[in-house]
Ligand SMILES: Nc1ncnc2c1ncn2[C@@H]1O[C@H](COP(=O)(O)OP(=O)(O)O)[C@@H](O)[C@H]1O
């Protein structure tokens with residue numbers, strides 16, 4: 001039998017650090033949360049080499065008193081709670097007192113901090129959990145934390161880090177969420193000496209959305225601000241037009257904390273039911289505020305999970321409020337009488353669906369449709385024209401329609417519908433909302449999302465060309481300017497060789 005012994009503190013700290021510090025992202029998250037908890041209204045984050053060799057977080061918060069500087073690095077040292085009862089009312093982002101000790105255990109840390117009443121600042125250096133120096137220096141009120149060479153003393157952990165570009169994209173994304181969580185705080189994020197994100201801290205959420213996602217997203221979001229007995233919900237709901245293919249952009253904060261919650265996700269999607277196509281997900285930036293008594297934040301130190309006391313009520317109210325806000329905006333495009341001009345107002349104009357006329361769409365996919373279109377004079381796939389052209393319905397619509405089978409999207413992808421043979425018997429009834437084709441085929445009505453179909457055709461074409469290396473590219477003039485998030489930008493660079501083809 002091996003001898004039983006108690007681990008020394010240094011080993012305990014390194015093991016415990018694994019819970020909190022997984023990668024540069026986790027260090028930045030903890031340090032920024034500390035800065036927010038310290039009441040800062042300006043926070044600057046700088047990283048180098050994805051944060052592996054260098055992270056600096058500077059805030060103008062209340063600072064740490066000189067007599068508390070060393071204690072702050074002890075495990076379970078916190079100024080945010082004192083007893084377990086305090087957990088019921090905790091408003092700060094941190095309260096476990098694990099971050100500083102964990103970070104210091106696996107890196108080289110330098111802290112410079114000054115409180116408002118102190119005459120001088122303290123500079124404290126601690127490496128691998130070992131104190132190196134403590135001295136007085138001159139610095140403004142607030143705190144600067146520098147973290148160098150993450151996992152320098154735990155090579156096994158360092159091996160699991162990804163390339164600097166990938167690590168920095170994680171950090172960039174985190175800062176976007178941080179900035180969205182607190183529009184009242186000014187954030188600067190600098191990566192390899194380049195300013196990547198700046199928010200003014202003027203408290204206006206829409207400005208932050210604009211900064212991060214660009215104009216096209218910002219102008220297609222509607223505001224929501226409602227109070228219910230359990231919570232207040234405020235923020236922005238993306239119009240169906242900017243819906244996405246996955247859940248990445250369903251962003252929400254609970255009491256300014258970025259979290260993931262199946263209850264909230266489900267409630268949001270339920271609220272959007274009927275507004276989105278199948279397999280589409282909403283774009284939201286929402287802030288939920290509720291009394292801490294309805295919340296349990298103490299689920300896991302890093303997993304961003306919360307528990308709610310009134311889950312069912314919250315789910316129902318939340319989805320109702322979202323649905324109502326979307327309904328109020330009347331998403332249903334109006335149909336214009338012949339000859340009546342639509343008064344265009346910048347705010348209300350839905351983004352032009354950038355579809356070239358059908359004639360430019362792949363020959364294969366549209367051959368039959370094309371014939372049909374040319375036959376029917378009054379019917380055009382040109383969007384602009386369509387907005388003011390009423391639909392022509394060829395046959396009277398029966399008074400009732402008995403639905404024998406459930407409507408499903410998958411059907412359309414069954415090969416039978418798309419074969420050359422089948423296409424001959426497609427009958428185009430018309431187009432609605434400038435977006436959907438109504439097709440009759442074998443006693444069934446098919447609704448084809450023209451935009452999606454076009455994307456699919458282009459995509460298939462591109463894949464085919466990529467495979468046969470036949471791609472020809474051309475510079476467009478004037479160029480199309482589009483905004484990307486930090487993460488998308490990194491992906492763009494990472495796969496630039498494909499885009500350059
Ligand atoms: N940027 C900061 N400004 C002021 N105080 C700080 C800052 N960072 C850490 N502290 C102090 O150090 C303590 C320990 O921090 P940490 O280990 O992150 O634990 P926690 O945030 O859970 O309390 C905090 O409770 C706080 O008092």
Ligand SMILES: [Mg+2]
Pocket residue numbers: 030033034094095097099100
């Ligand atoms: Mg903390």
